[in-house]
Amino acid sequence: MRVVFKTSYDRDIDLHKDGIHRARIAVLLAVMAALPFLVGTYYLAEATNTLIWALAGMGLMVAVGHTGQVSLGHAAFLAIGAYTDSALMEAGLPFVVSFPLAGLATGLFGALIAVPAVRMSGIYLAIATLAVFVIVEEMVILLEPVTGGVGGIMAPSISILGISFDRYGALQNFYWLVLTIVALVTWGYANLMRSPTGRSFLAVRDSEVSARALGINVTRTKALAFGLSSGVTGLAGALMGHYIGFFNYELFSIFISINLLLVVTIGGLGFIPGAFLGAILITGVPQLIAILRDGLNASIGLDLSTIPGLDTMIFSLILIGFIIFEPTGLYGRWLKIRAWVELFPLARRDMFRRQKSYLKTERMK
Amino acid sequence: MSLLEVEDLAVHFGGVKAVDGVSFSVEPGEVFAIIGPNGAGKSTIFNLISRIYDPTRGAIRFDGQDLTVLKSHDIATLGIARTFQNIELFDHSTVLDNLLMGRHTHRTTNFVQDILFLPRVRREERAHRHKVEEVIEFLELEAYREKMIAGLPYGVRKVVEIGRALALSPRLILLDEPASGLSVEETQDVAFWIEDMRRDMGLTVLMVEHDMSLVTGVCDRVLAVANGKPLAMGTPAEVQAHPDVQAAYLGTGAAA
Ligand SMILES: Nc1ncnc2c1ncn2[C@@H]1O[C@H](COP(=O)(O)OP(=O)(O)OP(=O)(O)O)[C@@H](O)[C@H]1O
Numbered sequence: 001m002r003v004v005f006k007t008s009y010d011r012d013i014d015l016h017k018d019g020i021h022r023a024r025i026a027v028l029l030a031v032m033a034a035l036p037f038l039v040g041t042y043y044l045a046e047a048t049n050t051l052i053w054a055l056a057g058m059g060l061m062v063a064v065g066h067t068g069q070v071s072l073g074h075a076a077f078l079a080i081g082a083y084t085d086s087a088l089m090e091a092g093l094p095f096v097v098s099f100p101l102a103g104l105a106t107g108l109f110g111a112l113i114a115v116p117a118v119r120m121s122g123i124y125l126a127i128a129t130l131a132v133f134v135i136v137e138e139m140v141i142l143l144e145p146v147t148g149g150v151g152g153i154m155a156p157s158i159s160i161l162g163i164s165f166d167r168y169g170a171l172q173n174f175y176w177l178v179l180t181i182v183a184l185v186t187w188g189y190a191n192l193m194r195s196p197t198g199r200s201f202l203a204v205r206d207s208e209v210s211a212r213a214l215g216i217n218v219t220r221t222k223a224l225a226f227g228l229s230s231g232v233t234g235l236a237g238a239l240m241g242h243y244i245g246f247f248n249y250e251l252f253s254i255f256i257s258i259n260l261l262l263v264v265t266i267g268g269l270g271f272i273p274g275a276f277l278g279a280i281l282i283t284g285v286p287q288l289i290a291i292l293r294d295g296l297n298a299s300i301g302l303d304l305s306t307i308p309g310l311d312t313m314i315f316s317l318i319l320i321g322f323i324i325f326e327p328t329g330l331y332g333r334w335l336k337i338r339a340w341v342e343l344f345p346l347a348r349r350d351m352f353r354r355q356k357s358y359l360k361t362e363r364m365k
Numbered sequence: 366m367s368l369l370e371v372e373d374l375a376v377h378f379g380g381v382k383a384v385d386g387v388s389f390s391v392e393p394g395e396v397f398a399i400i401g402p403n404g405a406g407k408s409t410i411f412n413l414i415s416r417i418y419d420p421t422r423g424a425i426r427f428d429g430q431d432l433t434v435l436k437s438h439d440i441a442t443l444g445i446a447r448t449f450q451n452i453e454l455f456d457h458s459t460v461l462d463n464l465l466m467g468r469h470t471h472r473t474t475n476f477v478q479d480i481l482f483l484p485r486v487r488r489e490e491r492a493h494r495h496k497v498e499e500v501i502e503f504l505e506l507e508a509y510r511e512k513m514i515a516g517l518p519y520g521v522r523k524v525v526e527i528g529r530a531l532a533l534s535p536r537l538i539l540l541d542e543p544a545s546g547l548s549v550e551e552t553q554d555v556a557f558w559i560e561d562m563r564r565d566m567g568l569t570v571l572m573v574e575h576d577m578s579l580v581t582g583v584c585d586r587v588l589a590v591a592n593g594k595p596l597a598m599g600t601p602a603e604v605q606a607h608p609d610v611q612a613a614y615l616g617t618g619a620a621a
């Protein structure tokens with residue numbers, strides 16, 4: 001096991017615990033940046049999609065994983081981000097302006113609806129956010145001049161300083177753009193979680209009554225978290241619009257909300273890397289199933305595509321399996337494997353058994 | 366002037382008069398205890414001071430400021446910290462983070478500065494860490510610094526909660542049964558810490574406690590309550606000798 005010797009408070013305050021950790025992130029970023037030279041167009045497009053999902057996942061993670069607010073409405077924030085960005089670009093604003101504005105608008109909208117909604121929790125909040133989703137979906141259909149109604153719109157082509165970042169015309173550039181945005185948001189998110197604001201989110205998640213006793217304004221903190229959450233999701237929505245190209249309200253269906261929830265729960269609630277792992281799984285597994293299916297068809301002539309819904313079923317089974325057998329998510333599993341390897345051969349079987357929680361008879365809301 | 370003044374405080378939950386006409390005041394630097402049988406209303410008095418409940422009548426003043434007009438999250442800002450009888454820690458965070466959360470009232474940065482992690486945020490983090498390390502040293506929590514709360518033994522969690530309250534650098538600390546469930550040695554530690562809080566940190570302590578040896582050992586004055594009503598107030602010896610108090614503890618309910 002690697003022991004980090006701490007010689008100053010900065011060791012804990014820094015993003016990276018040590019040089020090795022820092023080097024690992026640098027290598028990962030370098031590989032990601034070099035990806036266009038390593039893989040073909042098809043996989044580069046898939047990677048872009050995964051990054052966008054990871055961004056949306058990080059958005060939802062702020063609310064669900066770090067503040068304990070479940071939302072079924074996040075597809076609505078994707079939609080608001082996508083349509084706002086497109087509308088602003090149609091109005092003549094360049095992407096570098098329309099994109100942050102789209103995030104800001106979505107964030108403000110999220111914070112606004114959060115003010116009444118955050119007084120609710122658990123299933124009530126989930127239903128309230130679902131209601132918001134339904135309303136936004138209707139609005140999208142009604143606001144035809146902006147959203148193209150049922151027919152949909154074409155996302156304008158991105159160009160920055162005369163260079164094209166078009167998803168089809170210049171996929172490499174678009175990929176790099178997405179990668180940069182995702183890296184920046186990840187950095188900001190990691191900063192947030194090592195600062196007082198992030199700690200106040202965790203405090204509100206774990207014990208509202210203690211949070212108040214420490215001077216944390218619970219309502220404001222939840223609204224801020226929900227606003228940041230929707231803002232980041234709005235950014236992801238804008239990118240998703242550009243990625244898909246031509247889209248209508250169906251791109252932002254309730255299933256997207258559910259898939260996003262799966263991204264964060266499967267990835268690992270409350271861990272930023274969990275959003276990435278979840279995004280890889282949710283975008284990768286359908287591909288994997290398709291590849292396996294084609295392989296079966298080619299090798300033993302078994303054509304599974306004649307059975308409707310099989311893909312969805314296998315996919316669902318994998319997800320359900322995760323929720324039952326690995327509630328801490330992929331990232332939790334990874335942490336356990338790593339600890340096991342580091343401690344080998346000393347790891348104990350029950351090392352990760354969760355401690356029974358003591359009774360909280362006096363829990364007050 | 367008294368640091369904390371409670372006057373004719375009452376709260377009724379439906380028909381239950383949980384607290385009914387309690388008055389007392391705590392002087393600066395004093396260690397003051399509230400004792401009484403189970404269900405007497407002791408924790409409820411704390412919850413009234415914390416503004417978790419609205420009083421039915423009565424006044425609470427801290428340093429001359431009326432607390433009843435404030436929100437529960439304003440109380441800490443005035444310099445009042447507390448612990449909970451049934452431990453309310455942030456279970457999925459480390460001891461260090463729990464203590465850092467105790468520093469919330471001392472933050473001056475906003476979320477935008479935090480996201481960018483401007484130099485000022487780092488400077489403040491260092492200062493918070495410095496204070497928290499003092500608390501860790503004081504309570505001898507070094508071995509648990511990086512541990513998750515969820516896996517810690519009861520006794521340690523109890524101490525972490527005291528630590529989180531101290532990290533706030535309060536003027537008044539409310540301890541709800543700090544020694545309940547602790548061993549004799551651990552209770553002895555708590556007694557020493559309370560002594561040090563008063564002597565070295567200049568803190569005023571208001572506590573609820575059943576362990577009479579701890580109360581007699583560290584407290585200047587004691588208020589006994591039963592069924593929400595005050596029974597007696599005075600030095601630990603005086604209160605213990607009071608006939609109404611003895612009756613209440615024997616369960617005859619003579620004083621009610
Ligand atoms: N929110 C509430 N709603 C209704 N009744 C309450 C509420 N809070 C407390 N009570 C009642 O008020 C009375 C006093 O409770 P409290 O918790 O203050 O007792 P206590 O003196 O702290 O007892 P213990 O020594 O067991 O901790 C009890 O009868 C309790 O049931």
Ligand SMILES: [Mg+2]
Nearest residue numbers: 407408409450
């Ligand atoms: Mg009590």
